[in-house]
Amino acid sequence: MRPLVSKLVAAAALASAAVLPAGVVKAEYPTKPIEWIIMWSAGGGADTATRIFTKYFEKELGQTVVVRNVTGASGTVGYLTAKAARPDGYTVVSALSDLPKYKPLGTKGIEVDDFDIIGSFAVESPILVARADSDIHSLEDFIEKAKANPGEVTVGVSNIGGVHHQPVVLLEEAAGIDAPVIAHDGSPQMNAALLGGHVDIISSWVKQSLSNVQAGDMNYIAYFGAERLEAFPDVPTAKELGYDIVWEHSYGLGAPKGIPEEAKEKLLAAMKKVWANPDFAADMRKVGLTLHTRGPEYYDELKATEKAMDHVVELMNQ
Structure with missing residues (x-):
């Protein structure tokens, strides 16, 4: 009888394994x-x-x-x-x-x-960046230039509707300016556009523009965070400059x-x-x-x- 019992136990084990719900993770997850x-x-x-x-x-x-x-x-x-x-x-x-x-x-x-x-x-949070040799050295410079030249001062962003674009839209509303955005396929393309003079400023990340800032080719002009960056304490937030935008x-x-x-x-x-x-x-x-x-x-x-x-x-x- 023992061989028969062994076969029945083995068959039951196989049957129970066969009916386990799809997608169940074994206890040793992850195995690959x-x-x-x-x-x-x-x-x-x-x-x-x-x-x-x-x-x-x-x-x-x-x-x-x-x-x-x-x-x-x-x-x-x-x-x-x-x-x-x-x-x-x-x-x-x-x-x-x-x-x-x-x-x-x-x-x-x-x-x-x-x-x-x-x-x-x-x-x-996104940070606004300008070319070091441009006439924009602060957020106030950018806004003044945009007001003096409606629809002509441009902002580079990574994509329309994306995280770099969103606070720029709110800034336009708060400052009463019209600054067209130009989308790029990622940070490297944005950097190239700024350095090439194809846009006036960009809305970027710290790390993605850091090497250009350290090389003296770009400047940070405003940060959309709640507080100033520890690594760049001289860069003001948009909020402290009078624009209630934290993004x-x-x-x-x-x-x-x-x-x-x-x-x-x-x-x-x-x-x-x-x-x-x-x-x-x-x-x-x-x-x-x-x-x-x-x-x-x-x-x-x-x-x-x-x-x-x-x-x-x-x-x-x-």
Whole structure:
């Protein structure tokens, strides 16, 4: 009878394994490398922040994280690629605070609720940059020039409706100016346009313009953060100059909707360990980033931004 009993036990085990729901993560997750999709180009703000984070994150997770830049169509290609991936915990995506822009802008198929939001890890604000040899040395110079030349003084941004564009729209409203924006496919192109005299200023990130500033070719003229940057204490915020604009851009982690709870828990647990690492915080500060430690509540922040974007979109459409 023992052989028969053994066969029955083995058959029962196979049957129970066969009916496990699809997508269930085994206890040893992750058992293979995880792909992390970034929707912006290499060297940009999202890429820089994500690669710094993943250097620490994969150590805490105990598994390799492979970063993949999937660019195009103002970030939509990357988000759609991630959305379409199997929700098994082995494909994740940069959940940025530009994710809420797509629904208000009328982009089909992309909104905050299409993803499981795990948490966030960093935040930064756009900074206005001028060519060092131009006649714009401050935010006041820019506004005066724009008022004297309506529709002629231009601002370079990474993409229409994106995080660099959004505070510029609010600044135009607050200052009563008309300064056309010109979109570029990433920070390197914006820098080239500014240095080549094709735009008057750009709305960029600290890190993406830092080498040009250090070389004496560019100057920071105003920052859209809540406080002055620790690394650049002489650069005023737009708010202290009389424009009530604080625009922050956060970087976080998301996944295709419906990943297993076990995967969510392990991804968040690894993220929390990275938050507590002082070396990670130091690396963030070097490129103008600060910690943004939100867990699942990061979803609520993104949904609030999605609602706030309605006003920005109205201004863009005027």
